Amino acid sequence: MSFVVAIDGPAGTGKGTITKLIAQELKLVNIDTGAMYRCVTLQALKQGINTIEKKEELINIAKNIYIQLENYNGEQKILLNGEDVTSEIRSIEVSGFVSPVSSIPEIRELMVDLQRKMAEGKDVIMEGRDITTVVFPNANVKIYLDADVEERAKRRYKENIAKGMKETYEEILDKIKTRDYNDMHKEVGALKIAEDAIVIDTTKMSIEEVKNKVKDIILERWK
Numbered sequence: 054m055s056f057v058v059a060i061d062g063p064a065g066t067g068k069g070t071i072t073k074l075i076a077q078e079l080k081l082v083n084i085d086t087g088a089m090y091r092c093v094t095l096q097a098l099k100q101g102i103n104t105i106e107k108k109e110e111l112i113n114i115a116k117n118i119y120i121q122l123e124n125y126n127g128e129q130k131i132l133l134n135g136e137d138v139t140s141e142i143r144s145i146e147v148s149g150f151v152s153p154v155s156s157i158p159e160i161r162e163l164m165v166d167l168q169r170k171m172a173e174g175k176d177v178i179m180e181g182r183d184i185t186t187v188v189f190p191n192a193n194v195k196i197y198l199d200a201d202v203e204e205r206a207k208r209r210y211k212e213n214i215a216k217g218m219k220e221t222y223e224e225i226l227d228k229i230k231t232r233d234y235n236d237m238h239k240e241v242g243a244l245k246i247a248e249d250a251i252v253i254d255t256t257k258m259s260i261e262e263v264k265n266k267v268k269d270i271i272l273e274r275w276k
């Protein structure tokens with residue numbers, strides 16, 4: 054029997070960081086589903102496709118790419134057709150096009166299938182936007198991480214500065230607001246709070262505090 058921890062929430066709530074830390078500490082397989090939509094988007098951009106008008110081509114890309122989420126000494130590596138794209142999928146270009154790509158229902162169906170297959174027979178922690186509602190509505194633990202949009206933009210800004218990216222705080226805030234709107238208004242797989250999810254507002258919490266709170270909830274159920 055596998056044990057599934059499902060975590061949803063908007064961009065910048067610390068989902069990725071917290072999931073990674075908990076996966077290491079509790080020896081769970083970490084599945085970053087946003088990275089999978091980012092791989093489809095990166096491959097599209099590589100093939101010169103940057104509009105969702107080309108829906109059929111985008112669906113074909115999603116059907117034909119090979120995505121691997123690998124762990125090396127606690128570090129997650131994302132491989133796209135065998136190539137390490139861990140950093141490339143976080144570029145401004147990919148971030149700007151991933152939300153529309155992920156709104157295509159046929160692409161979501163393919164990714165959801167793949168996500169369920171990746172979790173088969175394993176104890177996993179999976180994060181995204183529709184994990185608690187669509188991918189694993191019967192997950193053992195369902196958590197929704199939230200935070201004020203200004204705080205989320207501030208966090209992203211600091212992360213980007215550390216990576217040498219040059220966007221201003223205002224640009225990031227604007228993009229997060231657009232992405233939130235798109236993520237919440239998708240025809241399929243829209244971001245919403247599952248009725249039985251535990252909601253944690255992380256606005257005034259440190260990463261350590263959020264991690265410990267989520268870990269306690271998991272350990273309480275994982276007996």
Ligand code: DC
Nearest residue numbers: 086087088090151152155181182183
């Ligand atoms: O978590 P992230 O920023 O890496 O996600 C990238 C995009 O993919 C984001 O715009 C929402 C979308 N996404 C989704 O639609 N469903 C998921 N399960 C995960 C991400």
